Amino acid sequence: MPRFSLPGFESVSPSRRDALPSTDRRAVSVVVARAGSALLAALLVLFVVAAPVAAQGEWPQLLGPSGDGHAPATRTATEFGETQNVVWKTEIHGKGWSSPVIWRNQIWMGTADEDGKRFWGVCVDRETGAVVHDRLLFEEAEPKFCHDMNSYASPTPVIEEGFVYLHFGVYGTACLRTDDGTVVWTRRDLPCDHFRGPGSSPTLWNDLLILHYDGFDYQYAIALDKRTGATVWRNDREIDYGTDNGDVMKAYNTPTVIRVDGRDLLISATSKACLALDPATGTEVWRLRYPEFSSTGRPFLAGDLLYVNSGFGTAQLFAVRPDGSGDITDSHVVWQVGKGIGSKPSQIAVDGRIYSIHDQGVLTMLDAATGEEQWRKRLDGELFSSSPIYAGGYLYFCSHEGPVTVVRPGAEPEIVSVNRFDDGFMATPAVAGESLFLRSRKALYRIDP
Template sequence: MRRPLIDLRFFEAGLFLSRGLLALWVLAIGLLSTSQAQHNWPQFLGPEGNAYAQSTKLPVTIGEENIFWQTAIHGKGWSSPVIWNNDLWMTTATPDGHKLSVICVDKPSGKIVLDKLLFEVEKPSEIHDFNSYASPTPVLEDGKAWISFGSYGTACLAGRSGEVLWQRRDLPCEHFRGPGSSPILFENLLILHMDGFDFQYVVALDKETGQTVWKVDRQVEYGSENGDFKKAFCTPTIIQVNGQPQLISPTSKASLALDPRTGKELWRIRFKEFSATVRPVYGNGLVFINTGFGKAALHAVDPTGTGDVTETHVRWSAAKGIPSKPTHVLVDDLLFMVHDGGAATCFEATTGKQLWQERLGGNYTATPLYADGKLWFFSQEGKIKVLKASREFEELGESQLGDGFMASPAVSDDLMYLRSRTNLYQVGRKPSAN
């Protein structure tokens, strides 16, 4: 019997349909990925820890017409807002540090849905007036929030219910000037910096149980027995180098790269400054590391070395106009920053060439926000400046809002969430604006 002939037209039509469905599936996955990245802001400085927002609809000027809701936040806390789906989290504390609380806000309405006293501290250490007892930013994953107040306590909460799944209050560290490092997640680990007056170490906890997986003491020559010179406030960053993860972990007098799965040291650089605060930034094959408080320096480091790479892998350094607290923002080959005293600077990232430096006015702690070719700067006095992210200085807008910003902003679904000293704002472009 003869085999029936296949009509190639049907075959081609089916192939075309399959390719079309495949293309639609790929597009849908891409849109889902983009949407999720824009929807959630799960850690300090956003999804990638680099202060990037994907939105193209954020307002250049902010006034009453841009404020969709405003919610008063009690106490004193400089932790930045973080977001997962419709839950927005932050911490706060009584100014004296005796009561440490976590707050969850319903993102669409601004209503506080959880206000939980998490830890009570009988004898909190004194801190600098500039800091708060609730400065570390929470970190989120679906259905869970990890909250840290440094050595005063770390806990994992089951979402809005506020149920404490586990807590640790046995991680010693005399913060002295107050806690500042935010926790981060990597695979099954919650990683914390403890760089205090007395103890200096990195610890990785099992994120589901809170049990210690590894702990590594800092092996750093501080050059002094004065604990003030041993402190740091940095949030670490995970980068990928030749397919391998590195935990970039700045401390006082040095910055270390560790294997985040084990804590094993991979490389380090040394420097003379202490009390480092700025989160490391990675791009163009370089890690940008800020060295500390006061006369801070900036080092661009090639992370492919091993051991002490101070003399071999620092590609360029700068010491003029380098901030002590706000983190830098890397956009392609341009590195933007704002000094605590208000001078904004743009460097060519691969060469270290300074392209411009201009005064914005005011004082700054919050990290600038990048979106859609623009940079937003938020001052301690409540001034908001918007600049074009370019090789030439260009101011696009200026606004005034609230009583000043110590926390860095968050973005979700084309809306900004700005925490001032006393309020949380939902801010967006008014519907009639282009």
């Protein structure tokens, strides 16, 4: 049986002692050498309490540490709202569906003018909600059309120790230092007509920043040196789209790296196909074909299977064995389902079950091994674009209109609460420690239990 795992980010934070800065670890070592047991216990508690926020877990990319919507948190709020359990609320200017990413005490996200003429990276203090950096990164005199359901700042950044990478599709990509917000490098020379606005978020693998540009005119995956921004490889899509209509060639998916049999694979879903590439070179390993286009939901690994959402018009969800080569469409598909699968939100797996929120608000639960439907229910809210997350033993679903539904997963899922806000949600939530971070159309909230 092949062995599968997710590289790059750990799902569980390191021990709190190991998360201390090296100077604090040395201080603890001195205490161990010199203190008696009672004093030692007291001082160790002091150091643990004083540990940096990083010890409580980060949310470094779209859909969290493993890119599958799972948070390591064991306790999160289930009852909250516009005025309930809100630690702080910070207005975010402009229009952006970028989800927040979190590292230590910083929360970063992108935003832009509604007309797409200016683009910013915004950093908020995790503890206070104060805006730390509000960096104007790019200006565009004549931006191309963006659909009202989208924004010019929909791609979610990716963050690591010392650096954050903000991406606005063809309008620009920037690497910033997180300590002072200074720009390290930018790229604005990568062609793509998104046709409906940008949507694909970046991912990090080793020393590479990997991006998708799937537009009306050009379609390719590209890897940049994360320290310099220089191109390392580019893979131009060689896909039979069945048409010369570029609207069918565009896509909004985010690359994902998984590990299969000791080898890393870059899962690069797009219109009409999902490709597995060697992340070091961009060389194709296998492909899965499907008839749909404008793929959006991020692929994810659960157990031994990779789950791939095919996009629009009517989305299908494929469960695939990811250990093949060449065209695996007829050989490695375990099951495929076309009923109840949302086109925009990603799906999520919990305890052998797949939860899929349709764009129109119907939540469906499938058996992860067979694809058999086991349960369905309409949630509060008319439209859903945000992807669900799993934290503290609960699933969270954010709607366009404002209701956020909390569901306890299981053989008979339970609606735990429906929480109301003054504005709706397009961005996917983030989690750090026991805190939920929800970005509405106009503000960022921190919610604590």
